[in-house]
Every structure is written in C-alpha cells, then in structure tokens.
Amino acid sequence: MPSADPAAAQPFADALRAAIHASGITLDRVADRLRERGTPVSLATLSYWQSGRSQPERAKSLAAVAHLEDMLGLVAGHLGRLLDTPKPRGRNVHRPQEPLDSVAPWADGESYGRVVGGIDLSGDSHLTRLSAHDLVVIGADRTKKVQRFRQVLRAEKDGVDRWVIVGWNERPGEPMPEIVPIRNCHVGRVNRDERTSQVATELVFDHALAKRETIVIEHELTCPTPRPPAYDHERVSRLPVREFLVEVRFDPAALPANIAQFSEIDGRERVKALTLDSSHTAHALAMDLVPGRYGIRWSWAR
Numbered sequence: 001m002p003s004a005d006p007a008a009a010q011p012f013a014d015a016l017r018a019a020i021h022a023s024g025i026t027l028d029r030v031a032d033r034l035r036e037r038g039t040p041v042s043l044a045t046l047s048y049w050q051s052g053r054s055q056p057e058r059a060k061s062l063a064a065v066a067h068l069e070d071m072l073g074l075v076a077g078h079l080g081r082l083l084d085t086p087k088p089r090g091r092n093v094h095r096p097q098e099p100l101d102s103v104a105p106w107a108d109g110e111s112y113g114r115v116v117g118g119i120d121l122s123g124d125s126h127l128t129r130l131s132a133h134d135l136v137v138i139g140a141d142r143t144k145k146v147q148r149f150r151q152v153l154r155a156e157k158d159g160v161d162r163w164v165i166v167g168w169n170e171r172p173g174e175p176m177p178e179i180v181p182i183r184n185c186h187v188g189r190v191n192r193d194e195r196t197s198q199v200a201t202e203l204v205f206d207h208a209l210a211k212r213e214t215i216v217i218e219h220e221l222t223c224p225t226p227r228p229p230a231y232d233h234e235r236v237s238r239l240p241v242r243e244f245l246v247e248v249r250f251d252p253a254a255l256p257a258n259i260a261q262f263s264e265i266d267g268r269e270r271v272k273a274l275t276l277d278s279s280h281t282a283h284a285l286a287m288d289l290v291p292g293r294y295g296i297r298w299s300w301a302r
Contacts, residue, residue, distance in 0.1 A: 013055070019079070020050070022072075027046055027047065033067075033071050040064075043116060044125075047124065118189065118191065119191060119202055123160035127160055131151070132150070132235070134147075134149050134233065135249070136246075136247070140253040141254070147220060147223075148220050151163065151217050152216050156212075163185075163202075167200075167221065177223045181217075185206065186206070188201075235294050237290075244294060247282070248281065250282075259297070261284035261294075262293075262294070262296070263294050264294075
C-alpha cells in the first residue's frame with residue numbers, strides 16, 4: 001500500500017512559508033520574479049498568503065502559484081493541491097479575502113514595491129478592519145479643506161503596533177500629501193515614490209496591542225496649496241472592512257450640481273445618486289466591504 005504524502009496534510013500557508021525560507025529568496029525578490037513572469041503579486045498579498053489569513057483564489061493568483069512552485073524548486077502542483085476549494089463570497093461569508101491589487105493605483109508591482117520598501121508590513125494581515133469613517137469638507141472655493149479619517153481596528157495576535165497607509169496625489173504634478181496623526185498614533189517611517197507620486201506612511205500605535213484588543217485611530221490628510229477644485233473622494237480598500245461610512249460636506253456657497261456614490265469591484269462599477277441633507281452633506285454607508293474602490297463623486301455647475 002503506498003505511503004501517504006506528508007505534504008498533502010500540510011496547510012498551504014505553512015508549505016509556502018517553508019518553501020520560501022528554504023529557497024533563501026527574500027519576499028521582495030519573490031514579488032519581483034512573479035512580476036517578471038507576468039503574474040504580479042504584491043508584498044502584502046504574499047504576506048497574507050503566508051500568514052494563512054487567505055489563500056489564492058482568483059485566476060491570476062492561481063497562475064502565480066504555478067510560478068511559485070517553479071521558482072522555489074517544487075514539484076508542479078505541490079502548492080496547488082494544498083489549496084482549499086474556493087468558497088462563495090458574500091455578506092455571510094466571513095473568510096478573510098485577498099488584499100486588493102488589480103484596481104489599486106499601486107497595481108504595478110514595481111511601484112508598490114518601491115513605495116513600501118523597508119516598511120514593516122508584518123502586522124498588516126493581523127489587523128481586522130472593523131470600521132472606517134472618512135469625512136471630507138469642501139470649501140467655498142470648491143477645494144478640500146478637511147480630510148479626516150477614523151479607523152477602528154482589532155488585533156488578531158499579540159504585538160501588532162502599526163498600520164500602513166498608501167496615498168497618492170489627486171492630479172499629476174501635484175506635491176504628495178502629508179499624513180497628520182490626530183488620535184492614538186504617531187508617524188513612523190515614511191516612503192515617497194516621486195515617479196508615481198505615492199507615499200507610504202506607518203501610523204504607529206501608542207502601544208502594542210494584545211490579541212483581540214481594539215483601537216480607534218484618527219489622522220488627517222493635508223495637501224499643499226493652492227489646491228485644484230475637487231470632484232471626488234475615494235478609498236481604495238485593499239482588505240475587507242466591516243463598515244465604511246464616507247461623508248462629504250459642502251459649503252453653502254458652493255453646492256454641487258450632481259452627486260453620486262460609486263463602487264468598483266473586480267472591474268465592475270456601480271453608481272447611485274445621492275442627495276444633500278440639511279447640513280449640505282452627502283453620505284454613503286457600506287457594510288462588509290470586499291476589496292475595491294468606494295467613494296463619492298460630484299460635478300459643479302458652470
């Protein structure tokens with residue numbers, strides 16, 4: 001009777017982590033090689049796969065797994081056969097999803113690698129995004145006067161002490177934005193990629209979290225003046241978020257002609273018209289967000 005293959009019972013995450021360690025190749029170099037082979041996978045996604053918080057499911061991710069097997073010196077199918085059968089996604093599916101790559105401004109693996117290079121992403125996959133709240137205030141000159149962000153996060157292991165933000169300027173040639181910590185955090189390392197006008201910022205918590213501990217952090221985004229008129233506000237959600245509330249408040253002297261909320265998931269966009277309330281504010285609320293783009297856009301009367 002043939003003996004059982006011990007690898008068959010090994011979780012995908014453990015097998016991948018062990019294979020990368022045995023190869024002596026850094027995670028950065030793994031990402032580089034996957035990009036060179038035409039199946040780019042971000043550092044965050046690779047880290048997420050290694051942690052066991054998600055597994056490859058999309059077609060492009062499964063193609064990357066085949067390249068991983070080859071570059072790590074594994075028998076074809078060694079990693080692929082360890083993958084669980086993909087499960088349906090939806091409101092009632094609580095399995096963590098893969099970090100977003102394809103619709104993000106950093107979908108180019110090379111630019112993402114530059115902007116997060118040297119930044120500690122080890123805790124990223126161990127933070128559950130319970131709630132996110134974006135507040136944008138538009139002035140009488142139609143520009144963004146306030147951009148404030150609140151996150152409610154929960155640690156899924158002891159010792160998580162930071163959260164990484166990747167931002168970008170809204171118009172080509174503009175100076176890059178700056179992150180200003182407001183509550184329960186301070187700025188750690190900051191990386192700027194001048195070629196793509198992206199900036200990655202570590203928001204370091206006031207203390208390292210214990211497992212299952214929650215924290216509320218707030219920060220603001222500031223942009224140099226003069227600013228151009230604003231036409232939208234969007235959040236690129238790389239990882240699932242339980243609740244997302246976005247508010248855009250307008251000065252009574254500069255009300256939009258039209259306003260709508262939008263989402264883009266797996267390349268499909270949905271749009272819904274919004275109205276302003278008595279405080280000249282439009283809001284959109286989404287529950288159980290999967291990775292994608294979400295926000296509010298508007299137009300101005302001539």
